[in-house]
Amino acid sequence: MLIDTHCHVHFNAYKDDMDDVVRSCLSEGVQMVTIGTQKDTSANGIALSEKYDGVWATVGLHPSHIFAGYHDEGEVQFKPRNETFDPEYYGNLLKHPKVVAVGEMGLDYHYAYEGVSLEEMKAKEASAFEAGARLAIANDLPVVIHCRDAHEDQIALIEKIWGAYKEGESIRGVIHCFTGTKRDAERYVALGFMLAFGGTITYPPRKSDVAAGKELLTDVVKWAPLDRIVVETDAPYLTPVPHRGERNTPLNVKFVAQKIAELRDISLEETASATTANARKLFRKMNTEHVR
Ligand SMILES: [Zn+2]
Ligand SMILES: [Zn+2]
Numbered sequence: 001m002l003i004d005t006h007c008h009v010h011f012n013a014y015k016d017d018m019d020d021v022v023r024s025c026l027s028e029g030v031q032m033v034t035i036g037t038q039k040d041t042s043a044n045g046i047a048l049s050e051k052y053d054g055v056w057a058t059v060g061l062h063p064s065h066i067f068a069g070y071h072d073e074g075e076v077q078f079k080p081r082n083e084t085f086d087p088e089y090y091g092n093l094l095k096h097p098k099v100v101a102v103g104e105m106g107l108d109y110h111y112a113y114e115g116v117s118l119e120e121m122k123a124k125e126a127s128a129f130e131a132g133a134r135l136a137i138a139n140d141l142p143v144v145i146h147c148r149d150a151h152e153d154q155i156a157l158i159e160k161i162w163g164a165y166k167e168g169e170s171i172r173g174v175i176h177c178f179t180g181t182k183r184d185a186e187r188y189v190a191l192g193f194m195l196a197f198g199g200t201i202t203y204p205p206r207k208s209d210v211a212a213g214k215e216l217l218t219d220v221v222k223w224a225p226l227d228r229i230v231v232e233t234d235a236p237y238l239t240p241v242p243h244r245g246e247r248n249t250p251l252n253v254k255f256v257a258q259k260i261a262e263l264r265d266i267s268l269e270e271t272a273s274a275t276t277a278n279a280r281k282l283f284r285k286m287n288t289e290h291v292r
Contacts, residue, residue: 002257002272003279004032004250005196006104006144006176006232009055010048011041013074013236013247018048025250026054032250033283035104035144035176037062038083040076042093049098056286058144059093060103060132061085063125067113074236085131094139100283102136103144104176105129107157110148126157133161136173142282143173145193151184158191165192171282177234182220189228194282196232197221199240199248202259221263230282231256231275 004025009032014021025032031054036042042059049057061083064070068082085105093099107125112118136143147154162172172192178185179200188195205216221229233240233256235248240255254268261271280286 001029001031001276002231002253003276004030004233004235004253005174005230005279005282006035006198007032007235007248007250008037008041008045008075008237009034009235009250010045010057011075011236012077015077019051021249022048022052022055026052028251030250030253031055033058033100033279036060036093037075037104038065039086039089042090046093046096046099056098056100056283057096058101058103059090059099060101060105060144061090061128062104062146063106063108063128064111066124066128067116067121069113069115070111085128087131087135090132091135091139094135094141097285097288099141100285101142101144101173102132102139103173104146105132105143106146107150107154108146108148109150109153122153126153129157130161137162140170141285142171145173145175146177147175147180151180155184155187155191158188158193162191165190170284174230174282176232177238178220179217180220182215182223185220185224189225194228194230194278195220195224196230197224197260198232198234198256199238199244199252201263202241202255203244218263221260226264226266226274227278229260229275230279231260231271 033056034045036045036059045057049055065083174194174196176196177198178195233253239248257271261268
């Protein structure tokens with residue numbers, strides 16, 4: 001059994017076969033957390049989670065949806081508004097028994113948005129993240145962090161909001177699709193976060209990085225403490241090898257687990273049982289019985 005801790009199986013990319021995809025995953029022993037990215041996808045994810053045992057949801061505002069220029073057809077049918085984090089809206093949604101976290105949210109410096117300066121982009125992303133994090137803390141929920149090309153600032157923001165992590169404290173959240181350095185990973189672990197690995201760990205590293213003897217993402221996978229890693233697909237995106245290029249589904253999480261097992265020289269069974277236990281430790285609300 002595996003838990004895909006980060007997918008978007010309620011997105012528009014599955015509009016024709018959503019129930020078939022979910023049912024085939026569940027029948028193969030793959031449970032999932034389907035992740036909200038703005039107001040509509042947060043509400044729709046909950047609606048899907050209500051239909052199935054083994055499907056949970058999160059609610060949150062992805063950094064890209066803060067800006068008007070962003071639109072992804074595989075995500076939502078209608079052009080999204082430039083959204084500011086609305087604590088009242090998300091605060092109501094997260095009371096639902098199947099909502100296990102707040103996010104995805106965080107800092108993404110990879111993209112530029114027309115008419116938005118770098119300073120304005122950074123400030124808006126940080127304030128949306130802080131609002132989401134405060135809401136999660138007030139409701140005793142973990143956060144799902146999306147961070148791209150911004151780990152220094154992300155870590156500083158976590159330190160500012162949560163402070164130091166004390167042994168025995170609940171896990172604070174997860175860094176989804178982790179692609180940072182080992183040093184970043186160490187700092188997140190010390191701050192009480194889990195690291196989620198996805199399809200990117202199955203992609204071949206840049207030849208120049210290998211030739212230069214640079215640290216690779218797979219080195220981080222080998223280093224990470226086994227009690228702090230979870231698996232994900234980010235479906236419909238980031239399809240792992242050997243299905244790269246096709247639409248992703250949570251079923252492919254097994255290729256991610258397989259890669260972790262291979263890199264760490266442990267069995268697939270051990271990888272599956274550790275990452276599943278970690279997911280349940282991270283998303284504490286999974287352990288409360290939900291009566292439909
Ligand atoms: Zn993301
Ligand atoms: Zn995502």
